[in-house]
Amino acid sequence: MSTDLYAVTVLGHDRPGIIAATTAGLAQLGLNIEDSTMTLLRGHFAMMLLCRGGADAAAIEQALAPLAANGDLDVAVRPVTDEPTPAAGGSAWVLTVHGGDRSGIVSAVVAEVAAAGGNITDLTTRLAGELYLLVAELDLPADADSAALEGAIRSAAERVGVTATLRPAEADEL
Amino acid sequence: MSSERVAGWSETELGVEGRVLPVVCAPQGVLSARGADVDPTSAESVQLAADLVATMRVSPGCVGLAANQVGVGVRMFCVDVTEHPKTRTQHGTFVLCNAEVVESSRNEKAREGCMSVPDFTGDVKRASRLTVRGQLPGTGETVEFSTDAFEARALQHEIDHTDGFLFLDRVAGAHAIYPRQTYL
Secondary structure (H helix, E strand, O other): OOOEEEEEEEEEEOOOOHHHHHHHHHHHOOOEEEEEEEEEEOOEEEEEEEEEEOOOHHHHHHHHHHHHOOOOEEEEEEEEOOOOOOOOOOEEEEEEEEEEOOOOHHHHHHHHHHHOOOEEEEEEEEEEOOEEEEEEEEEEOOOOOHHHHHHHHHHHHHHOOEEEEEEEOOOOOO | OHHHHHHHOOHHHHOOOOOOOOOOOOOOHHHHOOOEOOOOOOHHHHHHHHHHHHHHHOOOOOOEEEHHHHOOOEOEEEEOOOOOOOOOOOOOOEEEEEEEEEEEEEEEEEEEEEOOEEEEEEEEEEEEEEEEEEEOOOOOOEEEEEEEHHHHHHHHHHHHHHOOOOHHHHEOOOOOEEEOOOOO
């Protein structure tokens, strides 16, 4: 059996049954769903899943074509390669930024993370009324100066009129 | 014993009528700035303490309210978790000024909301055993007491407010924020 890996993305108007229809199409082809994520972004359905199996991309697109038939959902399939597991040794952090909405908040803050060699591993941003909120999880290299990064992030946040906190991601080993 | 003193305290000690004040919401700057230390014996503090309790009382489900949530940047808050099902130890209604955490242990994660962040809830890890120190409004006496479970969580949430932090600043990760459900 092939071990080809495909990324399937489904974006568009939300309604009940999208996940059921998508996964039924994949199951028909004998594809195995590995990592996936789905959320609503301002009410829009947004899902990406990685699936593995013997079908080719054209067959997957054909199996999922009925989903897009109404024209209100975009479905895309593309082959991806397996990614190496990142090396351990750094540290995990959680960053929260919140304040009055304006353009440039995300770019101002994440530029500091990138400059410190930090890698964002998960990101959520939300806008509710006037309140803009960003929560990110990030990995810092072992030699990173987290205090200096926190200072740089706070300064960047201040320049765009928001507040930021950076704290270690805590995991309780049981 | 401070614990009994706090449990025996009520807003009637203040001797003034509390007024219901409007609650401010993020991103108001007063919520993100550490409040000023306050003189618990001043007439303004006594009135503010009564106002906080009055505002908490009329707000459904509200178990605590900090001064900066009503737009006043000072370190004062009220708490009353008496009716909450997750409460174990509780000290009834009380107001603390210039409060700080003395000791904390046994972290537990739970979902929190806040009147000043009406559109979100979030998972926050907080100590479930807590000792706090603060001053009572009116007399200004310093009290130090221990509590647990939901009252411990409420106290940490309110002390965070006095330091200029929202629960958003403590959430466990990128998927620990939830839009609050609204059913029309």
